[in-house]
Amino acid sequence: MATLGERIKKLRKEKGLTLQALAGESLTKGMLSLIENNKANPSMESLSYIASQLGIEQNELLAEIPTVELRELLVEVEKLYRRELNDLSNGFKLIIEKVEPYLKNLPYRYESARLLEIFSRCAYYEKQEGWQAKLAQAEEMYEGLHLINNSADIHMFRAMLKFNKHQYAEALAMLQNSRKSFEKRDAVLDALKKLDFDYLEAVLYFAIGNNRDATTIVNEAVEYSKENQIFYRVNDFYRVMSFHSILIGDKDSRKYYVNKLRLFAEFSEDGKIDLMLDLLESHYLNSFTHDYEKALNIVERNLEKYKEDEISQFYIEKGKALYGLGELDEALHWLERHRIWEYIHHPYDLSMNYEKDAYMALIYEKQGHHELAIKHAQIAKNNIEPMPDLPYKKFIMDVYKQIVH
Known part of the structure; x- marks a missing residue:
């Protein structure tokens, strides 16, 4: 965390000012240098003058964590967090190390709440104690700032912790109670947050075997997306329905949702959707139609195209295809590699x-x-x-x- 002198020097350089320019007529260049290097403390009058020269409020310099510094930290942490969720590069510890020094002095504002939320999630993933208290602190701050959608994210996160423990019915109950609690106090969630709730509720209904309610929610959510020209979560809804269609043996529905996903992948230029569809197709060919040769061709194409950490789920499909083709030793090799x-x-x-x-x-x-x-x-x-x-x-x-x- 930067000292007062360090903050002054940083802001001066950001604004392209020399020591002489910032010192102006009311300070000497030498005195300003001493202040910047923490060898002298400015008087309140000098501090007010420096703030004026920098074009900021005096309180901004006196704050233990200046707004600019807090925002810069959040931008950096958000970037690291998104990368970690996508690439699984073990960056949660780095995020914890960056945020932890600020925790005791966070001001009451959005940036602080978001940093607390990300910190608590990372601490959970790293199995560190105390993450619950930080998450509760983030939620309290969001509520006090009337940031309902952010508060809803925390509700969904807690429900999915039950899901991660395979307590599917409990997770569904928690999620539904959260939705009701927001409705009772007339809290208006934005369209994207509504679709988040819809998707998670559908997934949990499928998890407990309630296919009818799950399908109803998916169909209503997709219709809502079409009416409002929102493409958020559409690929997730189509993906879960394509998998469900395979499991219930509905070939027409499977073909419909797979085609929709292919079109969406082309529209969004999202290669991960194509990767997922190839995995699903090879699985379908192995486990349901037993077309092992065709399944193996799809698997081999992806093994050649992508990095190992992206296609390790194809190992089981390669093993199954080779088993079906009678190549037992090779099949066993690939099945053993699967995790x-x-x-x-x-x-x-x-x-x-x-x-x-x-x-x-x-x-x-x-x-x-x-x-x-x-x-x-x-x-x-x-x-x-x-x-x-x-x-x-x-x-x-x-x-x-x-x-x-």
């Missing part, structure tokens, strides 16, 4: 990943390694048992019965 990303928590995503051990069990059984086959069949069974009755569950339980009994 479930730690931020995957939805039953749809978890269940499709849990197929890995079932396929490994089948391979070991064919290779004559019965004990290993039993071990992996048991792992797959234990993983899938708490999950909803999706096609993956039937497949895994059938493999278990085939090998263990």
Whole structure:
């Protein structure tokens, strides 16, 4: 955190002033140099003069954390936070280190609340204690400043913490109670925040197996987006519906939503949507239509095109495709390389990943390694048992019965 002298020097340089220019007629160049280097303290009269020369309020110089410094810190932290969420580059610790020195002296304003919020989220991800108190402090500040949409973000974050623990019904209840609490006090959320709530509520309804209410929310949200010419969250709604269509065997709906996503990817020039669609398509071909050759071609194309950390979820699909083509040793190699990303928590995503051990069990059984086959069949069974009755569950339980009994 900058000292008074450091703040004066920084502002002087930002405004392109020399020591002599800032000193003017009321200060000597030498005295100003001493002040900037923290070797002399200015009188209130001198401080008022320096502030006037810099074109700012005197309180801005006296503030423990000047507004400009706070804003610059927030800009830097926001950039780091967005990069970390997108790239998973382990930058949460860096954010914590940058914000922590300011925590005790934050003024009552938006920048402070946002820094507290980001700090608490990063501390949660890093499994550090005390993040809850900082999050509550951020929410209190948002509420006091009447920043309802920011407060809503914190409500959604808390609900999704339950989701991350696979407490889906509790997460849904928390989210719905939050929406009701805002409605009761006539707090108006903006359109984007409404769509955030809609998306999370639909995802949670799918997680507890309430497909009807989930589908209703998605359809109403997409219609709302069309009416208001808002494209925010549209790809997320189409993505979850395309996956759901696969699971219920609705080929027409699957084709409709996949086509919509392809068009949206072209419109937005978002390569990640194409990557996700290729993963979904290879999964569909492996697990539902058993067109292993075609699935393998899609996987290979992406393995060549993207970096390893972007396409590691394709490993399980390559293993499944090779198993279907009878290349057991190679299939086992790719299945062993597969890891479930730690931020995957939805039953749809978890269940499709849990197929890995079932396929490994089948391979070991064919290779004559019965004990290993039993071990992996048991792992797959234990993983899938708490999950909803999706096609993956039937497949895994059938493999278990085939090998263990």
